[in-house]
Amino acid sequence: DGGITQSPKYLFRKEGQNVTLSCEQNLNHDAMYWYRQDPGQGLRLIYYSQIVNDFQKGDIAEGYSVSREKKESFPLTVTSAQKNPTAFYLCASSMLGNNEQFFGPGTRLTVL
């Protein structure tokens, strides 16, 4: 079954802790993306990667970090420097040259 998996579905962390969200895809897509979804603000791009070992900042990268060591995986770390980390995080992937993105089920992060 091809698709994008994100884990966990719900995540709770204490303020000041770093947390890493997982994203894996088996669609053989080159490009992967991380978005943050907040009510009334749509989706905002955090980071994206078009090739292994390379990634670019999106519109709201501050307080986040990523890695792309494997084509299938694009984990996102929410650091303690992110001022408002509580949100719904969506991972997506696409083929290079094709802008249609496929989305995972999301991880809802709550920082207490």
Place this chain on the structure above:
Amino acid sequence: AQSVSQHNHHVILSEAASLELGCNYSYGGTVNLFWYVQYPGQHLQLLLKYFSGDPLVKGIKGFEAEFIKSKFSFNLRKPSVQWSDTAEYFCAVNAYNQGGKLIFGQGTELSVKP
């Protein structure tokens, strides 16, 4: 900076009513346009897309959208909505020189009353 604006935050309709959701973008060059839908508890999924050609595009579940270049608009329409269309709808734009990056609108929540 490029932006996408969806005019309606929350739309409430009765079943069989017609739907039109507005989407405008601010980029003067070549664009690819998308409408995504997020049903309650489900993944965000593609409803329809426009890359080139006929500006009237048809998507899944009876939805269609019209690209009007002169108005920088890509409005979503459906002649007769159903209760199962209750969802949040997002317009997104990819600018030709921005690689695969999508800029999303704020989203429109559609509630259809049975």
